Amino acid sequence: MINPSKLEEIAKQISNALPPGVKNIADEFEAKTKQVLQAQLAKLDLVTREEFDVQTQVLLRTREKLTALEQRLSQLESNQASEENNNE
Incomplete structure (x- = not known):
């Protein structure tokens, strides 16, 4: 989620852009803007x-394990093929 302080900063910048005579409206606007931004961002996945x-770390470890298992399987298949050839 986006840092709440960043949302507060955006809302404050919008509020500061309003004329000084409408400070009460600006305060309400800031609160509503913050609320709307948080609500919309909460909807995002x-x-x-x-x-x-x-x-990312879990994925890297999983890939390493998969590579090791693939190598082990390849070795076992090679060993099995060698044994079958020796038995013939």
């Missing part, structure tokens, strides 16, 4: 950087 990094 996003993951945090930490979750992404964890899953």
Whole structure:
């Protein structure tokens, strides 16, 4: 999810762009803008950087295990083929 402080910063920038005479409206606008942005971003299917990094590491370990298993299977198949040839 996007950093809440970043959303607050965006809302504050929008609020600061309003004329000074409408500060009350600006405060309400800032709160509503923040609420709408958070609601819309919550609908997106996003993951945090930490979750992404964890899953990347899991994927790398899984690939390493798969490669090792493929090599082991290849060795076993070679051994079996050699034994079959020797038995003939």
